[in-house]
Amino acid sequence: MFQLDNVKYKNIINTKQLTIPADTITAVTGPSGSGKSTLLRLLNYLVSPDSGTVSYHGKPFSAWEPTELRRQVMMLPQQPVLFGETVAENLQAGRLFSGREEVSEEKLTAAAQQCMLNKQLSDSAENLSGGEQQRLSLARLLLAGPDVYLLDEPTSALDEDMEWNVMERFLAEARRAAKGVIFVSHAAAMADHFADHTIQSDSFTRGGGLKP
Numbered sequence: 400m401f402q403l404d405n406v407k408y409k410n411i412i413n414t415k416q417l418t419i420p421a422d423t424i425t426a427v428t429g430p431s432g433s434g435k436s437t438l439l440r441l442l443n444y445l446v447s448p449d450s451g452t453v454s455y456h457g458k459p460f461s462a463w464e465p466t467e468l469r470r471q472v473m474m475l476p477q478q479p480v481l482f483g484e485t486v487a488e489n490l491q492a493g494r495l496f497s498g499r500e501e502v503s504e505e506k507l508t509a510a511a512q513q514c515m516l517n518k519q520l521s522d523s524a525e526n527l528s529g530g531e532q533q534r535l536s537l538a539r540l541l542l543a544g545p546d547v548y549l550l551d552e553p554t555s556a557l558d559e560d561m562e563w564n565v566m567e568r569f570l571a572e573a574r575r576a577a578k579g580v581i582f583v584s585h586a587a588a589m590a591d592h593f594a595d596h597t598i599q600s601d602s603f604t605r606g607g608g609l610k611p
């Protein structure tokens with residue numbers, strides 16, 4: 400579980416108390432510019448609050464070793480980031496982030512297929528479309544295998560059908576492996592369909608508190 404106590408960050412985040420489960424699927428929704436990405440960045444220790452405390456498993460972030468925390472909690476930013484030239488290198492990078500051994504080409508291909516990326520491992524990652532790079536990033540994250548996935552609009556560049564299909568497949572795998580997922584979505588219908596809990600940005604920007 401994540402817990403935010405009396406957290407303020409710039410004039411964006413303001414909450415007395417917010418708890419977010421780390422073992423189920425939670426959607427974060429709200430208007431553009433309302434602070435959803437900033438919440439994920441706080442949960443990934445990429446930014447620290449100006450005041451208050453963010454904790455994971457009851458331990459304040461300040462007491463965590465940052466590398467260890469980021470092996471357990473990994474974030475997919477809104478814009479895909481590439482690590483290496485080929486599809487294979489990009490997938491294997493997930494293993495390196497998590498400090499794990501490389502895996503076979505079969506496993507790389509299986510992860511890519513799980514996220515509906517039908518490309519050769521030797522293909523150039525740079526030449527993939529924005530939507531393909533999003534699916535590549537999701538597959539890399541699956542291979543990294545953290546305990547909690549923080550996904551910032553992970554399928555925004557896909558058409559609606561594929562968006563639902565990819566989320567279905569990714570979340571099925573996360574549930575199978577008993578992982579937590581916190582995903583930002585602009586689509587209320589997607590939040591309703593996939594998430595066990597939904598958090599509206601009001602609950603962490605207006606000084607209130609919420610236990611989902």
Ligand SMILES: Nc1ncnc2c1ncn2[C@@H]1O[C@H](COP(=O)(O)OP(=O)(O)OP(=O)(O)O)[C@@H](O)[C@H]1O
Binds near residue numbers: 429430433435437438
């Ligand atoms: N480091 C920062 N310093 C100052 N303002 C910031 C910073 N980061 C974000 N903001 C501002 O805070 C607000 C919230 O940004 P954030 O990216 O969290 O919103 P969002 O809800 O994820 O938006 P979107 O749905 O459009 O992605 C925006 O107005 C943004 O410009």
